[in-house]
Amino acid sequence: TVSDQKSNFFDENFQTLSHIGRGGFGEVYHVRHSIVGQEYAVKMVKFLDTYDGHKRQEILKEVQNLVKLRSDFVVNYRNLWLEHNLLYIQMDFYTQNLQTIIDNKHIVFGRQPEEPMKVYEYFISCEILKELLECVKYLHDSCPPVIHRDLKPSNVLISQNSNNNRFLKFCDFGSATFHNMTITSMSHTSNVGSAQYMAPEVYQSRYSIKVDIYSLGLYPIGRPVVEYSTTTTSGQSADESLLKMIRN
Structure with missing residues (x-):
């Protein structure tokens, strides 16, 4: 494993x-x-002399994306070094990710997993969804636009120190790619990302930034929201309130 080949700089x-x-x-x-x-958090990646130029560029792409996307929406990149055929990427560390929140929030709010959410949990879930959409919008509004392609909940980190009232940050840009917005659906590598959250068109290799939106739509935080059917004080359904929040 890469952990058996640690560099002198890392050990020191x-x-x-x-x-x-x-x-x-x-x-x-x-x-x-x-x-x-x-x-x-330090990521260790094998970077062998035997790798061809394409393989090396694929590995370096993650670092290039992190440097380019410095913002409150993305995990903060700190340092990079290469030693003994290992590439080291140093980033800020976060104790929690969105998967742990999804797994445990029903316990925190005192309900069974199959039960609908009450108002406070529903409100927090809406805030989470709103921040997720803002993170995706930041990637897609970049020049050129970035498609993450692996937006599973464990790749969304939770920051405990809020900047600008934001707590979510995307990480793991090893599968990310740039997109030409002048082409509705351009050719990209197929079968990229985690199958559970992969849009069908990714299997066909012709897709756009919309595949990231598809991935977010599969997050388990969204399904209980749909089941929550009570009305708000304004008479709107929960779904209508959610749509209004997203649009605003």
Whole structure:
């Protein structure tokens, strides 16, 4: 594994706390800086001399995207170094992701998973959806537009220190690509991303930025919202209120 090939710089400056998981081409670790004590996430990616130019460019694309997309909508990139055929990507560390929120919020709000949400949980779910759409809009409004292509809930990080009243950040841009907006549906690599959240057209290799919207539509936070059928004080249905919030 890549963890068996750690560089001298890494060993001298960081203490590994835990293995977070796999992302894109490599493995991600929760680490602590040995001197300042700050915690980070470090992604280790094999970068072998035997890789051809295309393979190397595919690996470097994630870093290029992180540098280009510096904002409150994307995980903060800190540093990059190459040593002993390993590429290291240092980023800010976040303790939670959206998958853990989805798995546990029914417990926090004291309901069974099959039960509809009450008003406070419904409101928070609307806020989560609103932030998700803002993150996607930021990617798609970039020049050129960026298609993430792997927007599963575990790739949405939760920041506990809010900037501009925002808490969600996208991560893992190893599958992301640029899109030419002058072409409605241009040719991209097929079968990219996690199958559970993949739009059907991704299998056919001709698709647009809309595939990211499709992925968000499959998030489990959306399904209980649809089941929540009570009306608001203004007489609007829950679905109508949600649509109004998104449009505003």
